[in-house]
Amino acid sequence: MPSDVRPGLGWFDRFADRASRFFSQAWFFAFCVLLVVVWAPSFFVIGNLDTWQLIINTLTTIVTFLMVALLQNSQARSDAAVQDKLNAIADALAHLMSSSTRDTPELDKEITELRQAVGLEDRESSSS
Template sequence: MSHFERFVEVAHHRVSRAPFFMVCVVIVVVWFISVPLWSDLKAWQVAIHTVASVISLLLLVLLENAGRRADEAAQEKLNVIAEGLAALMHSRAQEDRDLEESVQRLRDAVGLEERH
């Protein structure tokens, strides 16, 4: 696992929990309370928009990466199950022609032949 993948795992674990949500709420509350400190209301609004945009972009990239890897892991598990099922069906198909056809349909459906 690369450094980036480990970072994504840690980030995914942290941002999907309540403390991260509370940090976001605190940032918004502090921003809202800070309005008297700003002489220009437009700059005050730009500050939160900039922070929110940067955080949103980073989270989108990190969470999409984590989601893609989770999908790939689930697909690999399904492929292993399909391979095992096809092997079991094939071992029993000696006496049953319909079962052999089912094995072939299973292999075609999940692309088992292309992966080997």
């Protein structure tokens, strides 16, 4: 629920957020393409095919490993925020529906199901 949301982010979360914004820019993708274009003819400078492949494979593996960890952190926080918002909307809707049950008693079943669904989301959330 929204009252469970922490007001601030830790240092790693702030870092992951900035890194996510940095890596998602079009100019970063263009830089990566340029890096590959510059790297490809470097075979003629290095000359040894094994060393040439080892350099690019090592660099891309390290960068990919780090980026996946950072982007996964950002995605998990985003998913948790969306779930908290949906739970708040469902809770408010259930409250609104319960205030209207005097006029329509058949809403009682739907209110119960809605509140159970919100509780189910809280229990099954992978971020908890």
